[in-house]
Amino acid sequence: MIRKLPCAIAAGAAGAAAMDGMLELPAAPIGVVLFAHGSGSSRFSPRNNQVAAELRDAGIATLLLDLLTQEEDAAHRNRFDIDVLAxxxxxxxxxxxxxxxxxxLPLGLFGASTGAAAALRVAADSGTGIAAVVSRGGRPDLAGAALAQVIAPTLLIVGGEDGAVLDLNREALVALAGEKSLEIVPGATHLFEEPGALEQVASLACRWFVRHFEP
Structure with missing residues (x-):
């Protein structure tokens, strides 16, 4: 039985009045994962919702929300404003x-594309107490110098055919300070649209969070 709770979260000093989201909790959650969507995406992203569903099946609560309003997202430059997203x-x-x-509950972050950079910026703040981070086809390079401050266990998942992004992730892996791993999904492109590719992402993410949420 999954409990669904719509929420509107104050964005504080970051501009928007509120961020609309959906918090979903299994009966006895072992942790919670906050999703940071990529450029041009939203809390309704079918890819992130597929990953979130598998996490909930493993006993992990999920929060999917919109970091940008519809009006903000219409301006392409806002999708790459990592300061605001973070x-x-x-x-x-x-x-x-x-x-x-x-x-x-222990808190994990799941970031896609530019959302991965925002997630790593948040994880770099020791005050947030992030237990684990997963990046799907992310742009961790956009986190900049914050990478060296990330001590939360971080998993980077990249498609084997996502050439430029794969190179950027390999470079970011070196810069990360804590436990880290790079998983390459063979034959997958940036959006993991190939048969079975997103299922591999969900499985890898699920195992990573479960492992790091366990006492």
């Missing part, structure tokens, strides 16, 4: 830390 993701992480249903 600030709003930080506000959502802080909300999960005060929400009674999720405050006791």
């Amino acid at each position: 600030a709003r993701l930080h506000a959502a992480a802080s909300w999960l830390g005060t929400e009674p249903l999720t405050a006791p």
Whole structure:
């Protein structure tokens, strides 16, 4: 039985009045994962929702939300404003830390594309207490110098046919300070649209979070 709770989270000083999201909790969650969507995507992303469903099957709560309003997302430059994306993701992480249903749970971050850079910026802040990070086809390079401050266990998942992004992830892997791993999905392109590719992403992410959420 999954409990679904629509939520509107204050974005604080990061501009938007509120971020619309959906918090979904299995009966006895072992942790919670906050999703940071990529450029041009939203909380309705079918790819992230597929990953989130597998996490919930493994006993992990999920929060999918919109970091940008529809009006903001219409301006392409906003999708690459990592400072704003990270600030709003930080506000959502802080909300999960005060929400009674999720405050006791270890917190993980799942970022796609530019959302991965925002997730790593948040993880670099030791005050957030992030337990684990997973990046799907991400742009961790956009996190910049923050990579060296990330001590949370971080898994980078990249398609084997996503050439330029794969190179950027290999470089970012070297810069990350904590436990880290790079998983390459053979034959997959940037959106993991190939048969079975997204299922591999979900399985890899699920194992990573379960492993790092366990006491």
